[in-house]
Amino acid sequence: MVLQVLFMRHPDFYAATGLHIAYFAFRSYISYILTVPARNRPIIGHSPKVAMTTEKAPLSTALWRGLRRQCPACGEASAFRGYLKIADTCPNCHTPLGLYPCDDGPAYITMLLVGHLVVGPLFALEFFWKYPLGVVISVTLGALVVMTLALLPFIKGGFLALLWHHGLKRSRQPH
Numbered sequence: 359m360v361l362q363v364l365f366m367r368h369p370d371f372y373a374a375t376g377l378h379i380a381y382f383a384f385r386s387y388i389s390y391i392l393t394v395p396a397r398n399r400p401i402i403g404h405s406p407k408v409a410m411t412t413e414k415a416p417l418s419t420a421l422w423r424g425l426r427r428q429c430p431a432c433g434e435a436s437a438f439r440g441y442l443k444i445a446d447t448c449p450n451c452h453t454p455l456g457l458y459p460c461d462d463g464p465a466y467i468t469m470l471l472v473g474h475l476v477v478g479p480l481f482a483l484e485f486f487w488k489y490p491l492g493v494v495i496s497v498t499l500g501a502l503v504v505m506t507l508a509l510l511p512f513i514k515g516g517f518l519a520l521l522w523h524h525g526l527k528r529s530r531q532p533h
Contacts, residue, residue: 426515457527
């Protein structure tokens with residue numbers, strides 16, 4: 359209720375800091391919790407073993423596996439063969455992971471997330487207003503680079519899991 363009152367009184371501030379996204383996400387989560395019975399909600403982090411079956415894992419399980427950089431189909435083997443390079447096929451279940459286009463989407467999501475996590479709260483800190491501009495810029499850019507490079511592989515894994523779950527493959531092989 360407090361966030362709703364503050365959001366209505368100062369929409370520009372909350373839009374600039376990204377708090378409106380957190381407010382609406384929190385509100386959606388609470389309405390989901392209140393409307394869906396507990397027995398019908400997926401258990402986040404629950405990873406039942408799916409071994410060579412034709413049934414797909416639920417979205418929450420696939421996302422959890424992807425965020426851990428595992429194969430979204432089986433959860434046993436790594437979906438990556440390098441820092442950001444997706445394996446052509448899963449060595450365990452032979453799912454063709456290379457067919458799912460994870461090129462630009464994870465980068466955009468990572469930049470959006472890191473920008474809101476670093477730049478938004480920065481305006482509320484005294485550090486931003488008190489120290490010289492050169493110090494603020496160098497510390498902020500350093501934090502942005504480190505967080506982006508740390509989160510990008512995990513977000514790319516989650517993006518791969520999302521594409522795998524919905525079956526969104528490339529129409530043709532890349533050259």
